[in-house]
Amino acid sequence: MSGAPASPVRSCLAAAASLLVLAGLLLVPLIGASGNTIRLVLITLLWVATSLAWNLLGGVAGQVSFGFAVFYGLGAYAAAFAINGGINPYAAFAAGGLTAALASVLIGIPTFRLRGPYFAIATIGVNEAVRIVMSNLEITGGASGYRLLATGRFSQGEHYYTALGLAGLAFLISWFVMRSPFGLALRAIREDQDAAADLGVPPFRCKLAVHALAALLTGMAGGAFARYTAYIHPDGVFAFTTSISILLMPVIGGLGTLLGPVIGAVVYSVVQEEMVVNFPQFHLFLYGALLILIVLFEPGGLVGLGRRIARGLRGRLRGGPGDPVVAPAPLSRVGP
Amino acid sequence: MTTRMAHRLPPSVLRRLAALVVLASAMLGPGWAGRAAAQGAACPDAVRVGMVFPLTGREGRPGTYQVEGIRLAMEQINAKGGVNVKACGKRLPFKEIVYDDQSDQARSVQLVERTMSSDNVVAVLGGYSTVLGQAQSVVADRYRVPWITPGAAASTIFNQGRQWIFGTLTPVDLLGYTTMKFLGGLVDQGKLDKGLKIAIAVENTDHGKDYVEGVNRWIKEHPGYFSVVFNESFQLGGTDFSGILQRVKAANADIFLSDAHLQDYITMQRQYTQMGLYHRMVSYGARGPEEPARKALGAAADYIFAGTWWEKGLPYKQVEAFVKAYKAKFGHDPDNFYPATAYDGARILAAAIEAAGSLDRTAIRDGLRKARLTDSLLPGQVLEFQKNGQAAEPFVIVQNKPGNRVDFVYPEDTKTGEVVTKIPR
C-alpha cells in the first residue's frame, strides 16, 4: 500500500484475504443467486475495473479527467464491431482496450500539455465532441445505436466470469503500479510536477503511459459491457454521466488508494441500484450531495473515513495516538 | 479484538478486505434470499406485469402518459374481476410493478433485466421512444419473457428475428409513406399542383431514417408528383436549429417535412417562425397537436399537419368511452397517441393470457401471436401483430386549426374538417 513497507506476514495475509474474496465471487453464479443478483454483481465488477483504472490517472497521478466515457465507449464500439465481424469475444475485448489506449495517446499528446484543471476542462470538451461525432457517424449506426448480433445461447455465467477476470486484472495492475517505481514517479508528479521533473521524472511521458493504461482497462470494461447488453448507443456509453460515474466511484472510496476505488464502486453500484428502483428522482441529488460532503468534510473518501474512525478507536484503546497511517491523497493536493 | 492483536495487525489489507466482503454481502444478502423465494407457485394471487417507462428525464411526459394508459386498462379489467386464467380456475387481477428508467438507456436495460429476472412477472410492457425500446428489446429473448412496447416503432427493433417482442405501434416508414400518400391525394384532387418542391429535415435516429425511407419510397413509386430539394438530419435534443433552418430557407421549397421529438419540434417551429420561414404546408412527422406544443407555440402551431397513430377525436364509440374514463381518472385529456397504444397494449396482453389459459410465459407469447383485439382504439379498430411482432394499423392525418382545434383530414372516413393546403401568411 501507499509506500508503507510490506512485511511478509502482511503480504501473506493480504494474499489469503484476496483469495477468499475471489473464491466468494467465483461462487456467486453457482449457489443459486438470481439472474438479477448476478447482473448486479457483474455490473459492479465492471465498475470496479473502471474505478481502479480512473484512480491510476486521477488518484495516483493526480490528473483528473472528466472524459473517461470516451474510452469506455470506444472500447464498447470497437469490441462490438470486432464481435460482429466474427472475432473471438476475448480478442475483441483486447481490441476494444487497445483502441481506447490508442485514443488516449491521441488525446493525451495535446491535452497533457495543459496542467491539472485545464486538462480536466479539456476532457469535458473531448467527451462531448466524441459523443456528438459518434451520434452521427454512419458506420456506427449514429444515433440509432449499434446492435450486436446474437451468437449462440446467452450465458450470463460466462459474462459474469469475464467481468470478474477484468476486475481482478485491474486490481493486480493497480497493485503492481502502486508498488513500482513507476507508481512513485506518478505520485511525485501529483505532488509537484516541477519538482518531479527536476528529479528526473519525465512528467509528460509518465502521464501519457498511465493514461493509456487506464484507458486500456476502461476500454476492455466497455467491451464487456457492450457484449453483455448487446446494444449500445452513443448517449449511453459516451454520456457525460458515464464519465461522472467513473470519476465518482474512486472519489467516494478514497483517491490514490488500492481499496478505495473498489469500495467506491461497490457502494456506488448498490446505492445506484436501490436509488434507481426506489427513488429515481433523487439520484443526482445524492451524487451531488456526496461530492459536496466529501470535499468539505472527508477528502479521503470512505477509506479516509474508515481510517479516521479506526485511529480514533485505537487511540482510545491504547490511550495514545494511532498508527501512523499513510493517508489517501488529500484532494487539495491533487492537481498541479 | 485485543490490543495485542491490533499491534500485530496494523491496518492490514486483510481486515479491510474482510470488511468489504461483509459490507457487500450485507447489501446483497437480503436480495438473494428474497428474490430466490419469489419464484414458484403456478397460481399466484395476481397477474404480475412489469412496466419500465421513462417517467422523468427528457421522455418523461410521453412515458407518463403511456403508464397512465396501461393503468386505466388494468383498472378497468380488474374492476371486472381480472383476467380469466383457466388453469387456475378463476379470475386474477393485474398487479403492476413500475420502474422509471429516467429516459436513460443503460438504466432502462438494467430495470428490464431486473423485472424480468426477479419480479416473477408474466410479461413486461415498456420502451417509450425508439432508443429505449431498442435497448430493452434485447433482454426479452434472453429471459424468455413476452415484451410489448407501445412506444417504439423503428423497423430495426422488429427485423432482428426476435421471438418474444411485440409492438402496438405501426412502423415509422409507413408514417412517411402515408404522409406522402395524403399529399399525393391532394394533388389528384387538384388541391396541390404537381411538381411541388419538398424540404426534409429529420432527427438523426432510426425514427427519422425510417420516416425518410417511407417518404422516398412513395416518391419513387409516383414519379412527377413531388421533388425533394433538401434532405438533411439534425442532432436530437438541440437547442438551436437556426443553422439547418437557414439552409431550409435557402432551398426555397413549397412543403416542409420534419420528423422530430416533441421537444425538438417546439424549439424548431419556434425558430422557424422567428426566422420568417414559410411553406404552404408543414409537418413534423407524428408531432403536431400536442398540448405542450400548442401552448408553447401559440398561433405558430396552427395548420401544422401530423401523421399519427391515434388522436382523441377518432369517431369510434370505444374511443369516446376511453377519453371519458381517462379524463375522469387523470384529470386531463389523452395527449396525442401515447396513452391509447399503451391502453391497447395492456388489453391485448389480457386477451392473450385468457387465450393461453395459464400464466406460462411461452403460452402467453403464443397467445399474443394469435391475439386479435376487435374493439381497438386505433385506426381501423382491429389490433393484431404481424409475424415480426409489430402491429400494422393505418395512420390518420390530423391538422391543427386556430383556436386549439384539431381536425382529422385523412383518410376520408375519419374526416372532421377540410384540409388547408396553403397556410395563410
Next chain:
Amino acid sequence: MPLYGENRLGLADLLNLLVSAILLAGIYTTMSMGMTVIYGVMKMVNLAHAGFMMLGAYFAFELSQRTALDPLLAAVLAAPLFFLLGIGTYRSMVRFLPVADEPTLPSLLLLFGLWLVLQNIGYMIWGADDRSILTPLTMATFRFGGIILPVIRLIVFGIALLSLVALHVFLNRTWFGRSVRALTQNREAGQLVGIDAGRTAMLTFGVGIAFTGLAGALLATLYSFTPDFGGSFMLRSFVIIVLGGLESFSGVAMGATIVALIETFSILAVPANYQLAISFILLVVALLVLPGGIEGLLQRRRLLR
C-alpha cells in the same frame, strides 16, 4: 455540400447570419462574464454555472407566469436575487475551499456536485417537461431590407449590453470594483495594500452568479428549457473565457464574438448534425493553441515585433 448547388446561400442570407452572430455574441458575453469575474478573483472554474443558469430560466418563467410580469422584466429582476443566492452559496460552501492561484480539484468537484444538486432540485420542482416562455414579442420579426431578425433577440441583446455597461461602471467607479481588479491582477499585492480578500471574494461570487442568473433568464426567452438546461452554454462559456484569456473582461467580449461567429457561419461548411460538436472542439483547440487567449496572442506578436 451547401456551398454549391441550388441551395446556395445568397448575400442577404449571409448578412442575416452576420447580424444574428453579433446578437448572439451579446448574450454570450453576459453569460461568460459571470464565469470570468469568479475566475479572476477566486481562480475557480464555476462548474455550477449551468445550474444557476437553469434556475435563472425557471425564475423568469415562474415570475412571468404568476404575476403576468413581462418575462424580459422578470429576467432583469433575476440579477439582484441571484446576487443574494451567490452570496449564500459562498458563505455556506465555497469559502471553505482552499485558496490557490489555480483552480483546484476540490473546487471543481464541489461546484460540480452543486450543479448536480441544483439540477435535481429543478427536476423535483418543475419535472422534466420542456418549458418555454411565450411573450407577445416572441414570434415578432423585424425586417430591414433582406434581413429578417426576431425582435426578441434585439431586446435581449440590448439588455445584455446594458448589463455589461453597468458592470463596467461598477468595476471602475467603486471601491469594491477596484478591489476586484486588484485581486484579479495580483492577489498577494492586493492583500498587502489592505484589501479584504474574503469579503471581496464573497461579493464577487455574488456578482458572478447574478450575471449567470440574468443570462439564464434571458436565454429562456429564446430557447426552450428543462432542468438539464445550461450544460452546453456552460461549455461555451469555458471556450469564451479561455479565448478571452481567462481573466480579462474585455477579452470575454472578443471570445464571445469569435464563438458566435464560428457557430453561426459553420453551417456553411459543417452538416447540421455536427453543429453541436463545434463549440467543444473549439474548447480543446482554444485551450491548446491559445493558453493566454487572444489577447495573449496579440501581446506576444507585439513583443516579437
